Amino acid sequence: MTTFTAESPLYFVMGHAEGNRILNERVPTLTNNPLLHTLYFHEVGMILGTEDALKDKPAEVAEILRLIGGLEPEDTVAQRAEAAAVDVPAPSAGYEPETVERGSAALSLPATAAVHERFEATIAGPSHGNPFTDVDLQAVFTAPSGKTLTVPGFYDGDGSYKVRLLVPEEGDWTFTTASNARSLDGITGTFTAGGAAPGAKGLVRVANTFHFAYDGGTPYLPIGTTAYAWTHQGDALEKQTLDTLAAGPFNKMRMCVFPKSYLFNENEPDLYPFEGSLAGGFDYERPNPAFYRHLELRISQLDELGIEADLILFHAYDRWGFSTMSPGQDSRYLKYVVARLASHRNIWWSLANEYDLLFRKTTEDWERFAGIVQANDPSGHLLSIHNCQAFYDYSRPWITHSSIQRQDVHKTAEFTGEWRDRWQKPVVIDECAYEGNIDQGWGNITGEEMTRRFWEGSMRGGYVGHGETYMHSNDILWWSKGGGFHGSSPERIGFLRRIQEETPGGYLDPLPSAWDIPTAGIRYEYELSYFGFNQPTYRNFVMPARRQYQVDIIDTWNMTVDTLPGTVEGRFRVELPGRQFIAVRIRAVA
Structure with missing residues (x-):
């Protein structure tokens, strides 16, 4: 049976491991093109025939088509499961010799903390080898109520390890560390947590099946926007984004951990999530602490503005290899990110933006990733996953709310009631299309239509998200880079927010x-x-x-x-x- 022909959509060839490799090897100008994702559903033969690098090379086009035409169907699920099983070795018990005294590393910590704020213990420990992968560290915290929480630690570079807890209870706390590194094992500490500061909100949780509230019960109405790569744009533009948010109506920001390579996104970031460079390659086993400190700064600044950071952990818009790491590298990355960031009050986890464009990851991978996030997040932040074409199964128990991209060109919010009934969870339409004027249908609706979709979704018991894609001389489009608003919908969305907040009981059903x-x-x-x-x-x-x-x-x-x-x-x-x-x-x- 022929797997692919010249009439096969490029999307499916890219989703086949060997087909993907052939195209990467033979036509790297195509597979590294920021416009690639706009070509997916055209016939592969037509795409190859119009690729500049293959111009006047019909024999080479024919050879590529011959190679992909001879491919066999693959069992991606079995291959990924086998790879995942062998690619995450446990840290060695012999990382430090027995001559190192158990629990001898120096601990520093504050004597007090507060509910809904971060407690952080810092330990000065070993730095030989690769502490990011060679050392496992966690601490078991005992709350005043007697409840225990297992909290992962992480390596922050320069011989410094940290354990962070978003404090859920007032009173006297104790903790004990456990590690394969002898000097980090069995360290104990205590601190006293005071009551929450005035105005402290706690985490956002699901409330009344279809809605959200802060820990104290105050309703939270997500009025979201998207600026995927805003934290990768440099200090001046990032500060402008924060100023824009401070004056705007939005209380949720969809944003990526990784930088983005796509339309209007061809600039290199100042910092990368791993050690290395675009030219020399990256070491996916060595996170870059400076990158994460910068990300944390921006997340904290959002929190000061009352904005939830809906953090996207994976996406496909990539030229750095972050979307095609091995199963073990994926796992270690997730553990590191969650250990660092779960102590932020305003985090929401999104496993992926457009999960179904990450061709080499299967449903089994996403389920495994969800388990890693939950196991390493003692606070239990909200958790979801976002689609491009096919919906994920939002009925799965780990998913707290749907995170939807519209599947119909014209209608989206109109389906809110159907989705509420289907999944019995909050419906968050994170991408209903964007107000703007670019050539893509997802990015050129009017401000009137954006505002209408917000009202339709709200009236049907859901929550719709904003984005903006107006052409800009420096390619500064809000939906990815932030900056400032140019559209007419944000002010009207703010008006809707005021109407919603006036609703008795706090929610529109x-x-x-x-x-x-x-x-x-x-x-x-x-x-x-x-x-x-x-x-x-x-x-x-x-x-x-x-x-x-x-x-x-x-x-x-x-x-x-x-x-x-x-x-x-x-x-x-x-x-x-x-x-x-x-x-x-x-x-x-x-």
Whole structure:
């Protein structure tokens, strides 16, 4: 059976290990092209025939097609499972000789901490060999309640090891370390945790099945945006991004650990997550502590602004090899990242952006990755995974909420109710398309349409995310590099956020509604109906008799709320302005 022909989509050839290798070897200008991901669903023969490096070389094109045409189907699952089983050796018990006194490394730690803040113990330990892979360190913390938490430690370079805990309880804590390095094993410490500081929020958790709240129970309404590679742009642009966020409506930021190689993303970062260089290659067994300190600084600065960092751990837009590390390297990277960052209050974990474009990773890999994250995160931050084409199975128990990219060119938020019913989890539409004017259909909707999709998703009980892709002379597009807003939707999204926050109980849940509009709120108490791109000049409503109501006409685009004079009851008609993007709010009078 022929696996591939000239008519096969490039996507599937790239997803085959040997097909991927052949194209990388024969046509590196294609596989390293930042535009590669826009070519995936064209026929491989046509792509090869239009590649500049193969121009006037029909024999070479024919040879590549012959090679991929002779490939056999592969059992990727079995291959990856076998590789993962042998590629993560346990650290050696003989890392330090028996002459080293057990627990002899110097410990430094603060005497006090506070609930919802980070406690950090630092240990001055050995640095020979490769401590990132040769040393395993963890600490078992005992809470005042008697509960124990196992917390991984990590190597921070220059002979320094750290163990961090996001403190969940007030009172006296103790801990004991365990390590294959004798000097790091059996160290004990104590500290006292005071109450949470005024305004401290705690972690965001799932609440009421479909929504979110901070640890203390205060509702959290995710009003998200995306700037994938903003922490890789240098100090001036990164500070501008923070200033923009400080003045904007967003309280969640989707962002990547790794830099990005894609449309409008061809600049090199100042720092890399591993030791090495693009020219000389990277040592995927040696994380670069300076890179992670910088990332942590930016995550902390987001926290100061009240913004959750929805951190993407893997993505396919790569020219550095970070997306094609071995199973063992993937595992060690994940353990390191989670050990370093899980003590940040405002972290959400996203295993991947567009997981299904990481061709060499299988469902078994993603399930293994989820287990690594959960095992190394004692605080239990939110955890999900994001799709390109096919949805992941969001019913899997480790997934706290869906993280959706639209699958229909025009409709996305309209499916929110269906997804709530299917998965019984919060629906977060992280990518409904982006407001902008680039050539890609995912990046050229209007501000009106972005705002409409936010309202549609909110009315149907979900949460929609923003992004912006306006052409820029220096390729500074918000959706990846941050900088400043150029679109018209952020201010309107902020207006929606204010409307949502006024909802009794803090959440909008869908209500039974007419066939042509969505309605949300609390039935017969607080009902909000949204007309979207329709433009009625009036509407008839029915509410219970002998109950008085006030009516607000909300212009979601012009950001106005007009309260009609007097009260209404029973059946009544509301005159409307005959414009698009109008909502009607009906509030019971006490």
